[in-house]
Amino acid sequence: MMLLVLVLLLSASSPALAWIPVQDWESGNVTTSVDSSGQCICHVFLPDTTFPADRVEHMQQVSKDLILEVEIQKNKMVKYKGKLVIYLEELKQLEARLAILESSPDDYIKLDFEMLRIELREFEMLVSQLKDSLNSSSPLFNSLYIEIHNMTLLVNQLETYDKSNLEVIRHQFAKLQMKLEECQKDQDIIKPDIGSCNHTGILSFSNPLVVQFNAHLSSGYVYGGWGKDSKPIRGYENLHFYGAYTSPGSVYDFYFYSNYENLLLRKNYKRITLPTDWVGVGNNYIVHSNSIYYQHNTPFSMTKFNLTSSTYDYRVISGASTSFSYAYSASQNLDFAADETGLWVMYASNGNKGKIVIAKINENSFGIENTWHTGVYKQSAGNAFMICGVMYASRTVDVNTEEIFYAYDTKTKQERNLSIQFKKFQNSYTNLDYNPSDQKLYMFNDGYYVTYNVKFNKE
Template sequence: MKPPTLLLLLPLLSPALAWLPMEDWESGNVTASGGESECVCSVFLPDNVFPADRVQHMQQVTKDLMLEVEIHMNKLVHYKGKLEIFLGELKELSVRVAMLESDPDKYIKLDFELLRIELREFEALVSQLKESLNSSSPVFDSLYTEIHNMSLIVDQLETYDKSNLEVIRIEFAKLQRKLEECLREEDIIKPDIGNCNHTGIMSVSRPMLVQLNAHLNAGYKFGGWGKDSKPVRGHESMYWYGAYSTPSVYEFYLYPNYNKLILRSSFTHHGLPQGYEGTGNNYIIHGNTVYYQAAKPFRMSKLNLTSSVYSHREITKASERFTYTYSPNQYLDFSADEKGLWVMYATEQAKGKMIIAKIDEKSFGIEDEWTTSAFKPLVGNAFMVCGVMYATRPGDLRTEEIFYSYDTKTGEERHMSIPLQKFQESFVNLHYNPTDQKLYMYNDGYYVSYNVRFNKE
């Protein structure tokens, strides 16, 4: 017996069909034809039963779903780098939670104070946005409400007892193990600190914003921050910071560890005496010594933080006419990597092209120098990694691009396109640290850092 074809189509028709009165249905009969039975049904249907509007709606929903899937697929491209970042953050959180075993009171005070500081900074940022836009809207009111609610949650969490914090520590450990498994599956190689067994930078992570500068003032746009690139014994965790409202350099702050930097506590202040002030912002600390650009007369200078002894050397070739795109008065750019200490500058003889010079740390003199093809006024900033200079240039308001490299060992020049996302448009200090293979940027008053990934092939 053949299936009643029309009845199979009934579920596709309008739901209104199911509610037709019984008298609107006509009876069916069965006839025989060629030895087979055939079911013939007749039914009364309204003229407007085909769900055209529902079909159009489903087509639109399908398009929306396809767009949503495409968006999520694009997000997956960034997951590998994010896993590396999350693993580092979880390791740090695990260490901080583990402090509970030795001193639970210290842990609670430290951790929740950090959260309160971050919330205060969010509130300050909302105020700045509101003032800059010169308007009030429900969005800002909503943000203030959320910040207030988060503050209440922090107060509640602070009352948790030791057993609850122990549960958190266990959960952190589980997440850390899962992330490590994911990283192994993705063949992510752990950083090989101190070695150069790679062919150069392959990519840079998304920016990790720490906070607004220690002055909590966005007006301090000039400055820098980071770690000692060659720490002395006992100061491996030290962080340094210096910031100013002009391109002048006259003081530095040293913090014993990352948490003290965030809390702006237990710091050591070093002020430069009259006649030793600097200018420009590409200074670094290497071997517990600050290397910076002296102002008058123009020369490279260093201050030993242990002995408080100053030393100066003039580079007669260096020109005061060429500076970076974002950095006024930045004629000497100090950098340190796995190969030692460097300084970069431009000369009149090279017509503004950048020169790489290797510094002898003992004599504070120039060992050797190399002329590149990078025209300094078009460069945003530069840094050294394993004896290779990398130069950046502006992209758009939120993107910088590593576009050029010069290898001092082989003399090879390369052009590339490695994006470097920025939190703010301009920055005045960008340098690489070989102790953790990170880039440190002072981005318009904010502490920002990046993980660097190398090509191991």
């Protein structure tokens, strides 16, 4: 024990006396006496221990370690939160696909495999056409025949034994399809002369190439469109888009893919949902120079959404009427088109008695530069598009055949009747657009992505 001697002034109000517990006074640990000068001397006996500095230092280090650990765990929680958002989105997509499977799993699987067979038959037909046209027995064609044959066998095998491997065959199918695309580009007979108008117009179309069933995997999405940016900007040279709906009314959703392969595989897409004030209508929209051009009804106008700046703009077209649409679908009053000469919009007016009016759009001011009045009644046409300043209108021949029956040249102001027939995969379609960046015709054919190679008369 050690002895602590305190010299205190004898005062009832002394805080030092008040600091010592009463029980310690009574236990004998504290004794008091008074010296000759009248001062009170207290003798306090404390345990013989030193101050635990080492333990305090240890506790300080433990405290620092705990604070660091808490920060680490907090950072992990932030990362987990971000991952959770991604996983929840993926889960929603899986739930949507599962709902389709649960509603009619047999039909879904049957539809997918039947679609693959149809596309493989289209491939085989196109390879045969190329081979006959070139009068060639190149090993390249034999290699493609073998690959198509092997893919057909694989489709049948997977459908019979393991339907869960559908995505595997889709991936292989996408590779084969891109290989065929490259084969097409390498052949002089269909090699496009991009940007050139050194021809007298359309000579013929290839057979339809059924690219894919729509990204919603539903036969109900028959209204819509798809395609490729007709004037791609740097860094987005292969931008593809898709939008479709179950009714011809509102247009509000678009899906964008960085390239053709991602479109085929339905992955890595960017979804744009138009806000309520900017919802569109009709299905004759296009993507041009990284902007969506579509019809807006409040007010009735042509509208532009810039994907780069995420800004909206609109222009009311004097004379354009909402009373006239194409034969296959309602509300298609404004039809946007792009060709080698620029950007266009087609519509019908009361002043032109329901016949199509062609208007050239100034891309910088987003205004109308000039207009041409054609002689074709809009409601008699299935759709229309522009190539090198010439408008071509289509109409149905029968359930399997479509026909380009009319053309109007904005340079000469001359119109002529035509009969250029081409096959359809399905009876009706809601979007038909020419793309000058690859000289192909893009059609949204009752829920299917379809393309045609355009052959021009160069004589």
